Amino acid sequence: xxxxxxxxxxxxxxxxxxxxxxxxxxxxxxxxxxxxxxxxxxxxxxxxxxxxxxxxxxxxxxxxxxxxxxxxxxxxxxxxxxxxxxxxxxxxxxxxxxxxxxxxxxxxxxxxxxxxxxxxxxxxxxxxxxxxxxxxxxxxxxxxxxxxxxxxxxxxxxxxxxxxxxxxxxxxxxxxxxxxxxxxxxxxxxxxxxxxxxxxxxxxxxxxxxxxxxxxxxxxxxxxxxxxxxxxxxxxxxxxxxxxxxxxxxxxxxxxxxxxxxxxxxxx
Numbered sequence: 001x002x003x004x005x006x007x008x009x010x011x012x013x014x015x016x017x018x019x020x021x022x023x024x025x026x027x028x029x030x031x032x033x034x035x036x037x038x039x040x041x042x043x044x045x046x047x048x049x050x051x052x053x054x055x056x057x058x059x060x061x062x063x064x065x066x067x068x069x070x071x072x073x074x075x076x077x078x079x080x081x082x083x084x085x086x087x088x089x090x091x092x093x094x095x096x097x098x099x100x101x102x103x104x105x106x107x108x109x110x111x112x113x114x115x116x117x118x119x120x121x122x123x124x125x126x127x128x129x130x131x132x133x134x135x136x137x138x139x140x141x142x143x144x145x146x147x148x149x150x151x152x153x154x155x156x157x158x159x160x161x162x163x164x165x166x167x168x169x170x171x172x173x174x175x176x177x178x179x180x181x182x183x184x185x186x187x188x189x190x191x192x193x194x195x196x197x198x199x200x201x202x203x204x205x206x207x208x209x210x211x212x213x214x215x216x217x218x219x220x221x222x223x224x225x226x227x228x229x230x231x232x233x234x235x236x237x238x239x240x241x242x243x244x245x246x247x248x249x250x251x252x253x254x255x256x257x258x259x260x261x262x263x264x265x266x267x268x
Contacts, residue, residue, distance in 0.1 A: 094223035169195025
């Protein structure tokens with residue numbers, strides 16, 4: 001793996017970037033489609049690369065959305081999107097769902113000043129494990145509705161973002177390990193010939209624009225793993241992503257899911 005400085009000429013992350021993305025020999029700091037809704041016998045799509053078209057060109061002041069990042073207590077990157085038209089900020093599905101889960105747990109029993117609140121359809125069965133009403137006070141109800149609006153904004157962003165790559169474009173050879181030089185948890189992906197061509201063609205035409213690796217794109221809790229800005233064409237069939245995982249077990253689980261999905265599609 002090369003040092004991060006050698007890759008900044010190719011692709012870089014927007015704003016604060018503690019994560020690292022390595023594509024081939026180049027290093028970089030760093031609504032679901034029908035294809036995401038897999039048949040019962042086929043694993044669900046675990047990850048996809050999206051072109052965040054609403055963010056526009058990095059130098060275009062007319063772009064409607066701005067990408068912001070912060071760092072969690074565990075060192076992973078958290079992404080937010082600021083809508084310049086409304087002044088409001090929204091996050092990815094995983095962050096939103098985490099907040100609603102805490103709210104729902106606090107509302108499982110009646111408490112002073114609380115009344116029954118019907119769990120929105122977007123959150124049923126995911127945050128509370130039940131479709132029964134929860135009990136929220138006025139301030140909590142307002143927070144719940146804000147979270148619901150956030151989730152709608154996130155879903156709208158994904159719906160407006162073309163998918164560039166999915167596990168269909170990967171060989172079933174994904175490996176997760178700790179990089180011996182950087183000591184970071186790294187996910188190593190190998191693109192198929194068709195996948196490498198897709199990525200090369202796309203990055204050649206979209207310099208200074210933002211893409212995002214999104215985990216579980218077909219679920220309410222979808223999460224942005226990495227969102228770099230394209231600096232120049234990427235032609236290597238090997239991708240390495242590091243800095244977005246809290247544990248090696250988390251990365252290994254994702255690697256297994258990607259390989260299972262890719263293997264099933266290979267047999268089709």
